[in-house]
Each structure stands twice: as C-alpha cells, then as structure tokens.
Amino acid sequence: MKILAFAGSNSEQSVNKKLIHFASTYFKEDEVEILDLNDFEMPIYKPEREATGIPQLAIDFAHKIDNSDLIIMSLAEHNSTYTSAFKNIFDWVSRVKGRKHFGEKPMFLMSTATGPGGGKNVTEAFLKRAPFSGTTVLENFILPKFKENFEEGKGIINEELKAEFEQKVESVKSRLKGINFLKI
Numbered sequence: 001m002k003i004l005a006f007a008g009s010n011s012e013q014s015v016n017k018k019l020i021h022f023a024s025t026y027f028k029e030d031e032v033e034i035l036d037l038n039d040f041e042m043p044i045y046k047p048e049r050e051a052t053g054i055p056q057l058a059i060d061f062a063h064k065i066d067n068s069d070l071i072i073m074s075l076a077e078h079n080s081t082y083t084s085a086f087k088n089i090f091d092w093v094s095r096v097k098g099r100k101h102f103g104e105k106p107m108f109l110m111s112t113a114t115g116p117g118g119g120k121n122v123t124e125a126f127l128k129r130a131p132f133s134g135t136t137v138l139e140n141f142i143l144p145k146f147k148e149n150f151e152e153g154k155g156i157i158n159e160e161l162k163a164e165f166e167q168k169v170e171s172v173k174s175r176l177k178g179i180n181f182l183k184i
Helices: 015-027 056-066 084-093 120-132 159-176
Strands: 002-008 031-035 070-075 105-112 135-143
Touching: 002 015, 015 031, 015 070, 015 105, 015 159, 031 056, 056 084, 070 120, 105 120, 105 159, 120 135, 135 159
Parallel strands: 002 031, 002 070, 070 105, 105 135
Antiparallel strands: none
C-alpha cells in the first residue's frame, strides 16, 4: 500500500511534522512518502493567477495524492483554523480539473498543538469539509499538550493517549483491508 503523509504546516519546527514521522513508523510494511509543504510553496491563490495557469507544484501535489492509497495528514492550527501554507495548497489543488482535493482517497486525520485543545478546532473544521473535498476520514486523533505528551525518540509518552492512537491505527489498517487498491 502506498501512503502519502504530510503535516499541514510549513514550520521548520512543526510538532505536526513530528507526529507525522511518528505515525509513519506504524506503517512499516507499507510504502510511506512524507511530504514537506515547504516543497510546494506557491503564490497565494487568486482567480487572476489561475487565469494564467495552475502552478506545476499544485499539479505535482495532486499527482502525489492520486498515486497514493491512503493519506495520513496532521493539521496544525493557526487562529482556530488551517495554516495559510496548507490552505493555499488546498486552494490550488482544488483548481486542478477533473478531481476533488483529495482524489477520493481515505484518510487518517490527526492534529496536535502545545495547548490543551491539540488542534481540536481545525480538526472539527476539516471533518465538516472532508466529504466535499474527496476524502473519507477513517479515523481522527488529536494529541493535546504536545510538549507534555510527546518525546523525541519515544513518541507519545502518555500511555492513555498512546493506546488511543494505536487503537486508531489498527482501525485504519483493518478498514483498509477490504479496499481494492488496483490502479486503473
């Protein structure tokens, strides 16, 4: 199975990137590609720019989605919503003709933050949006208080949260077993 994983952040120190890298270790039997949004930086979307063409980076990002079987995404939260880096890619990819944002691929959605909400607001916003953006969220996981509950080299150190995370990983894997991933 091909998995595309990325954090919805362009921060070099992103806690969501750290969570993505940790989560990917639970899919060792699969081919996991981890993207960095910094590699897909484009001008801010506006219709006048679209009139001159969709940036190749948006097409490339859409192609990465289309060539995956599962998306693992961890959203960072800025002012209770998506980061501008994620939103801009989201906007550009939506303009690629003949597809929805996430290409009808299933998703394991996560979020984390240093505060007690752990990205709850951005997760709720995405869960409302997901059905219209071409993805089914198989499971979602929120890790609050990242600095207290996660340690470099160890991962999630809060046993209750780690057990919840692992249960959700197993649920995703179980739900994927019945999906046919043959490429047309």
